[in-house]
Amino acid sequence: MSLKTVHLFLISLATLAMLGISAWCFQQRSVGQEFPGDLAIALSCAAAGVGLIVYGIYFLKKTRNVSYL
Numbered sequence: 001m002s003l004k005t006v007h008l009f010l011i012s013l014a015t016l017a018m019l020g021i022s023a024w025c026f027q028q029r030s031v032g033q034e035f036p037g038d039l040a041i042a043l044s045c046a047a048a049g050v051g052l053i054v055y056g057i058y059f060l061k062k063t064r065n066v067s068y069l
Helices: 001-028 038-062
Strands: none
Touching: 001 038
């Protein structure tokens, strides 16, 4: 397995984690179980998730000629 494959896997995993945490924090706010800082955590995780998506696209374009194996 190449370094490119591992890197893309970890970017995908981190993106899913950030978007999942963000969704969970927003859901906690909607059912009334909010804690101080939930909104800040939700927004920062959502921004990090979007940033990771942008980075993943950039990385794929940059390593277009590198093999996955």
